[in-house]
Structures are given as structure tokens and as C-alpha cells.
Amino acid sequence: MFWKDIAKPMVTLAPMDGYTDQPFRLLVREIEPRAVLFTEFLSADGIVYGAAPILKDLQLEKAESPLVVQIFGKDPEILAKAALYVQQCGADAIDVNMGCPAKKVVNSLHGSALMKNIDLACKIVERMKATVDIPVSVKTRLGWEDSDQLIPFVSRLVEAGLDHITIHGRTYAQAFKGEADWSMIYELKKAIPITVMGNGDVKSYETAREKLGNLDGVMIGRATFGNPWLIKEVAGHLLDGSNWSSSSMTFEEKLPVIIRHIELSHQYKGDRGMLEIRKHLASYVRGVHSATHYRPQLVTVESPKQAIDLVTDIAKKERELAAQLV
CATH class of the missing domain: 3.20.20.70 (Aldolase class I)
Known part of the structure; x- marks a missing residue:
């Protein structure tokens, strides 16, 4: 049933x-x-x-x-x-x-x-x-x-x-x-x-x-x-x-899944997938301190490497900022 x-x-x-x-x-x-x-x-x-x-x-x-x-x-x-x-x-x-x-x-x-x-x-x-x-x-x-x-x-x-x-x-x-x-x-x-x-x-x-x-x-x-x-x-x-x-997750903790999403989009949809992942990437960085700086780049990504490098850099920046606030 x-x-x-x-x-x-x-x-x-x-x-x-x-x-x-x-x-x-x-x-x-x-x-x-x-x-x-x-x-x-x-x-x-x-x-x-x-x-x-x-x-x-x-x-x-x-x-x-x-x-x-x-x-x-x-x-x-x-x-x-x-x-x-x-x-x-x-x-x-x-x-x-x-x-x-x-x-x-x-x-x-x-x-x-x-x-x-x-x-x-x-x-x-x-x-x-x-x-x-x-x-x-x-x-x-x-x-x-x-x-x-x-x-x-x-x-x-x-x-x-x-x-x-x-x-x-x-x-x-x-x-x-x-x-x-x-x-x-x-x-x-x-x-x-x-x-x-x-x-x-x-x-x-x-x-x-x-x-x-x-x-x-x-x-x-x-x-x-x-x-x-x-x-x-x-x-x-x-x-x-x-x-x-x-809501308790840090961006760094989310990173593996975000990268996986990028990879799946490219694997199943090729270049079209890179266009369609852009809106998801913009959503993933909501609430991130550096979102305003990175969002214009995220919504124009054209390759998996470019997208992965960007989100990895965001995770690094967020980790460094968190360390400064301790």
C-alpha cells in the first residue's frame, strides 16, 4: 500500500x-x-x-x-x-x-x-x-x-x-x-x-x-x-x-554536503547543473558573515572546481573568524 x-x-x-x-x-x-x-x-x-x-x-x-x-x-x-x-x-x-x-x-x-x-x-x-x-x-x-x-x-x-x-x-x-x-x-x-x-x-x-x-x-x-x-x-x-x-551546524560542518551537492549537480546535469546550483549556493551562505562578499561570485560559478574552491574558502574564513571571537 x-x-x-x-x-x-x-x-x-x-x-x-x-x-x-x-x-x-x-x-x-x-x-x-x-x-x-x-x-x-x-x-x-x-x-x-x-x-x-x-x-x-x-x-x-x-x-x-x-x-x-x-x-x-x-x-x-x-x-x-x-x-x-x-x-x-x-x-x-x-x-x-x-x-x-x-x-x-x-x-x-x-x-x-x-x-x-x-x-x-x-x-x-x-x-x-x-x-x-x-x-x-x-x-x-x-x-x-x-x-x-x-x-x-x-x-x-x-x-x-x-x-x-x-x-x-x-x-x-x-x-x-x-x-x-x-x-x-x-x-x-x-x-x-x-x-x-x-x-x-x-x-x-x-x-x-x-x-x-x-x-x-x-x-x-x-x-x-x-x-x-x-x-x-x-x-x-x-x-x-x-x-x-x-541550526547548530557551522558552515565548516555543512561543507562536505555542499560539496557533494555541487558534485551531484555536475555529474547528473553537466554545465546546466552549474547554472542550477547557483541558487542553492546563494541559499547555503545565508547567515554567513562573509555572505555579502561571496554571493556575487557564487551566483556566477561555471565549474565544480570554482564552486568548491569558493565554499571551501568561505568555510576557512568562518573558522578563522570564530577563532578570533573565542
Whole structure:
């Protein structure tokens, strides 16, 4: 059953476009073996019609498991065909994005737009369930402008065969503004028989513990930018009772993982990987004393050696500064 078999409470890496690519997923897997990983959201149309970049993204590795591939679209037949391809690629489960608030996504009647068309959303789940053997889940939001229809909407999806649901604690109208409200997610869990996971504003093991409530797990998103160790922090606390915090790490202690991320990006994506690692490097140096000096160089790196030399130099400078403050 996959979702019911994962150790509870589940700790998962959110699907984030431009961030949760294969190098980052493999990195997080090395940091925390028990985490459930999600891919970036992938176009179902792109999968079915053979878009080369998307098919390359689906060259999955066993080391990523447990891995959920997230897709988006609006045509039940296309989504079902895409789901079959994803299953053949070795994914453990497949997730449909019904929550992305980006205007270009919603204007195409994808993502959050499906919350306004419950019949179509149910047809999507029904066709996918009839086509694949792996579990089908949905990630969505509290609602369009409020959460009044959350329980009726998800209940219909469950009737259509849904195996699991993840709810982001904001409405479409909020996008990423304001604070995530998990109260209706707890009510939803009481009302349906499938596993339910919450998402939104999990920034530490303390917030994970506070928000977990009666849910089956938490999904961590933007807080992992520059801090992939947060997954280990939350999993350690919720599954082992550990009080270790990633905030206690020095930059020098983080250095091996940062270098590993650089190496993975180049190994799997070549020169393109060096372009994509730049935003991660800028995030890794948040809070570092010399960040202002180094950030312009980090966001223009072109080779693994250049990137590794820079972060190694930062670690050295931070160590020297710490010694002066003793």
C-alpha cells in the first residue's frame, strides 16, 4: 500500500519546481534515508508526447526510493497515460498537482484550477487508478478563497479511489502569503479514511511537532532551501525523539554536503547543473558573515572546481573568524 507502509509520522520533501531535481533528491536521501521524496512537478502532456527534458527527468534511480513523481495536467486520458509511463520508470507512487497557484498554471486549468472543477478532478483520479498499480495521490490547498469545500472536495476524490492526500495550509487566493492554517487539515483527517499529510511553514522540528497533530506526516518545502539537513532534523525528532537541530551546524560542518551537492549537480546535469546550483549556493551562505562578499561570485560559478574552491574558502574564513571571537 506504500503510504500505509511508510513509518509514521512521515517526513517528506515537497515537490518544488526548480529545486527538487535529481541531484537534490539524492542529496537529501543521503542525509535522511527515511524521508519520502517528491520530484518537481512534470507535465503529463510532456511525458506523453515525449518531451526530451521531461523524459530525462524520469530516469529515476533506486537510491531515490521511496520516491513519488508529481505530474500536472487536465486531460484524464493524458494523465492516465503519463501515470503508466511513470510507473514503468520505477516510481513508488504518483501524485497529481491540484494546488499550484502560479497564474500560468491556473490559466491553463491545471494546478489549483482543478479545485473549481470537482467532476474533472474525480475523473482524473478514476482514470489513473484504472491504469496503474502504484498508489495515486493528490497535493492541493485548503480551497480557492476559503476552506469551506475542502472536506467535500477531498471526500469525492476518496470515492474516486484516491490513496493519499497532502494539503497545503493556504488557499489559492493566499498563494504563499500569510501563515499556513492547519486547523481544517486536522478536521479533514477526521473525516476521511486515507492518509493525510500537512504542508506549509514547517521550518524546524519544533514547528513540525506543533503542526503534526492527528496527521500522518508533514511535508517540508521552502525551508529546505540552503538547509537540506532540516529533513534529518524533523525525522530525527518525530521518529527517534532526537533534539538535534540543524541550526547548530557551522558552515565548516555543512561543507562536505555542499560539496557533494555541487558534485551531484555536475555529474547528473553537466554545465546546466552549474547554472542550477547557483541558487542553492546563494541559499547555503545565508547567515554567513562573509555572505555579502561571496554571493556575487557564487551566483556566477561555471565549474565544480570554482564552486568548491569558493565554499571551501568561505568555510576557512568562518573558522578563522570564530577563532578570533573565542
